[in-house]
Amino acid sequence: MAVNPAGLLDLSLADGVELTQLIDEPGAHISRRIYGNDEIFELEQDRIFRRAWNFLGHVSELPNPGDYVTRDLAGEPVVLIRGDDGEIRAFLNSCRHRGMRVCRADRDNVSYMRCVYHGWSYSRSGDLVTAFAEELYDPGRLRKEELGLIPVTQVAIYRGVIFGTWDAEAPPLEEYLGDMRFYLDLFLGRTDGGTEVVGAPQVWDVSTDWKFCADNFTGDNFHLYTAHGSVVDLGMLPPDPMSLSYGYLVRAQGGHVLHLVPGPPDPSFEYFGLPRDLVPQFERNLDSVQLGLLKDHAWSVGTVFPNLSFMQVMVQGDIGGPNVTFLSLRAWMPTSATTTRVFSYLLLDRDAPEQFRRDSYEAYVRTFGPSGIFEQDDMENWEDCTRVNKGKIAQRHGLHHGMGLHLEPDPSFPGPGQAWPGSYGERTQLSFYGEWLKWMTHERPWAS
Amino acid sequence: MEPTVPFASLEPGSCVVHQIGAAKVLIARIGDTVHATSAICTHARVELAAGPLAPGCLVECPMHGALFSPVDGSVHEGPAVTALKTYPARVVDGVVHVDVGEDGAARPATPSPSTPGARPSLASWGRPAR
Amino acid sequence: MSETTTAAELLPVGSDDYSRAALFLYREAQLLDDARFEDWLETLHDELVYEMPVRQSVMPKDGTGFVDGMTFLTETRNSLLTRVRRLQTEQAWAEQPGSRTRHLVANVLVERGAAEGELNVTSAFLVTRTRADLPYDFFSGERRDVLARDGERLLLKRRQILFDQTVMKSYNLSIFL
């Protein structure tokens, strides 16, 4: 990447427009050109996804030595495997001989990672153990110690969630997450045993620019009464469109954002509606500020920049059914400028009681995922936004992101970062796009 | 008998590879007994790897996954068809001793496939699939 | 129907119960393709269990890859009723405008079920769906159904949808399979 003395990367796009013209965070305008655009997609892969810490998986997907799962990291196949020493490692899933994909199932348990082309085989920790007909190489030519699978440059785990980055200079994960850890702990670090994945992720393809998914999951709470009007009509959301406007929009750090929304004043909405049996664990694992936030809120949706979103929300899965909370992680993996592969997980606290597990699972599957009575309509919006914004006439006009800009951060909010009062607003979206621009234009985007 | 590795260094249910002269020897410990076989897979002649034994106290070839018994060298699962050669082994004064006989002596180079005039053997062609 | 069902246990094509089961499926396909969802609900048993497990791409030694504990659909009669009511709100944007579907059902096999009056029915399905000017989506797989006799009619008591895709290539499942 070419860099100028101010630490800025090359800013101009092929037609001479500068990247900095695309995002006007103070003016709350976003250019439509950032969506569905091949040139932007390539730049994002280069400047965001090959540099940032990306979601790879969850430790509970790999309980035993030799377990692997295959994933993508910045559009390239990687394999996560647990070694005999219990460590989880991640490698480019490509043989060092001709580049063949080595691990070819979604998941497996293997004693060796064996390439099916010419038989090179790698240990569970990625070392090349044997090549075919080694005696036919000149002595010293086949340096097996240099031919292990290419490791993902940095891999780290936060509260059971596995992240990786291709950038050796990326700061440690904990620093990258920064103050977002405080909020992630409300969901991932509140119980003694932490969380585990239920089953496996739902995976599906959506014809959308990934940014619409992330944008929506920065905590867009005001789309509920329109996009999800059907659910309101069914009486599964409170009828007053301002009912969910309370709470906060939070910019924890950089592009890591979320909302925190209180439920109605009823004890069943405290602690996000989580099982009361777990409260003593919350008290043990969270500090008093975190505990207060957990107690006072019922819904939270947020995004870890760039493309890992989470939601802990109380919903009814069907008419007359219980109002149950579920925790989902979703990674929006861009596969092209106009397509995104969604990995959506249901997580449960390991110590959650049996009935709650069942209820939470049903509520999740019925409301989110490709058949979800909420998410179906989200994708309807994201797909059409992506299609329409590609138009050259459309692109002459920016998109409006100005809700709630007159509000100042609430100094009495007890958590880290900035918190704007009210959960209807576009501060978190603007924070996300501001961060996007920083990564697209700065040599060292993580330095503040 | 040649001394090899200290018995105490061998975890039960694991194996190591040790070189005795020209011979590569796989030494496995099962319970309190030691067994020695050739460490060269009879399939594509790759070296078997040290480490824990596979389930059933078997040695698994890293390359195509043939499973051998370290006790008698027999093949439990293909693609190898020929058993590993076994060597006498016993523990003397806490050290595993193995007798590789002739195999330890530097051998005349076996013809490699790239030796001019070498021809494939047809002996095992057409064998029934295992 | 299980892997152990023998050919002899399958009801002959054209036998009374076979015909009734096949007719149920064809009629159901018509109701769904004609968007007569209220009428479709009438064919569902009160104790219906209706599931579509998530599938992964696995090696044959690990079986078919259906995931234990995660689904794309986990439904009861009431949750399907919820979906139908949702479509009637006129704000279910994923179906406004609506999908045009074609449910093709074939390879119908029928055996007697575990309980009196129940039939185990497996069939292959191919569902095509198009919306607006969008290209076709294809959904294919196997249905494993239990049909229960209720007076003169049959009701759907259990449906397992064994989907052929691991990554769903369709952006939503706003239709019924």
Ligand code: FES
């Ligand atoms: S490509 Fe893997 S062994 Fe040749």
Ligand code: FES
């Ligand atoms: S080389 Fe050992 S199994 Fe093929």
Ligand SMILES: [Fe+2]
């Ligand atoms: Fe939504």
